[in-house]
Amino acid sequence: MDILAQYQQVKNTLPSNVKLVAVSKFHPVEKIQAVYEGGQRIFGESRAQELCNKTSLLPSDIEWHFIGHLQTNKIKHVIPHVSLIHGVDTFHLLAEIDKESGKANKVTRCLLQMHIAQEETKFGLSEQELYNLLASDSFRQMKHVQVCGLMGMASNTDNMDKVRNEFRGLKQLFDKTKKQFFAETPSFCELSMGMSHDYTIAIEEGSTMVRIGTSIFGEREY
Numbered sequence: 001m002d003i004l005a006q007y008q009q010v011k012n013t014l015p016s017n018v019k020l021v022a023v024s025k026f027h028p029v030e031k032i033q034a035v036y037e038g039g040q041r042i043f044g045e046s047r048a049q050e051l052c053n054k055t056s057l058l059p060s061d062i063e064w065h066f067i068g069h070l071q072t073n074k075i076k077h078v079i080p081h082v083s084l085i086h087g088v089d090t091f092h093l094l095a096e097i098d099k100e101s102g103k104a105n106k107v108t109r110c111l112l113q114m115h116i117a118q119e120e121t122k123f124g125l126s127e128q129e130l131y132n133l134l135a136s137d138s139f140r141q142m143k144h145v146q147v148c149g150l151m152g153m154a155s156n157t158d159n160m161d162k163v164r165n166e167f168r169g170l171k172q173l174f175d176k177t178k179k180q181f182f183a184e185t186p187s188f189c190e191l192s193m194g195m196s197h198d199y200t201i202a203i204e205e206g207s208t209m210v211r212i213g214t215s216i217f218g219e220r221e222y
Helices: 003-011 029-037 048-055 072-078 091-103 127-135 160-181 199-204
Strands: 019-023 042-045 063-066 082-088 108-114 145-152 190-192 209-212
Touching: 003 019, 003 029, 029 042, 042 048, 048 063, 048 072, 072 091, 082 091, 082 145, 091 108, 091 127, 091 145, 108 127, 127 160, 145 160, 160 190, 160 199, 190 209, 199 209
Parallel strands: 019 042, 019 209, 042 063, 063 082, 082 108, 108 145, 145 190
Antiparallel strands: none
16 A cells, blocks of 8 residues: 555544644655645654754644653753744753753643552653642743643553553543643643554543644654
């Protein structure tokens, strides 16, 4: 099946209220261009250098999302190009994004990454760390970041009941956080969860944004 057909197949499975982030990391510009021509506008990258290279070669109306683990020394390179950073997993990282966005005279949209999997390798905030961050004076003083929602990655397992429970827990946490901290903030509306192997479950459990790479682009070319 060609890449455009794969893209359309994925698109046809998504409800109209769910945004598709086509995860283009490690894939060549030609593949991204093909999917772009099929109508896709949101693409996800996870390395600063690769992101910067691709933005200069591809159409300017692409909405780039940074979906990887962002190192603080790479923030200033990423800020000019991205419309959303998915994986903000520490207070320190959010503060640095705020600082660099201020220098760039920009407000950067972010999602706070929650640790929902049972694996130590996954990054993310605990529920208590999330509440501490949002309740802090330091957060309230940030002028150059906009927290738009939460993000999480389920355990890498074939046990789909476990995956479903993790997604369900994250949706409950999102609702609780919205009520407690963002009740009057319409922009806090995104719940990014679900990848190629588990996105249908994520959507059933309330995801508004899915990150799909392999099902569209095929296996990555490192």
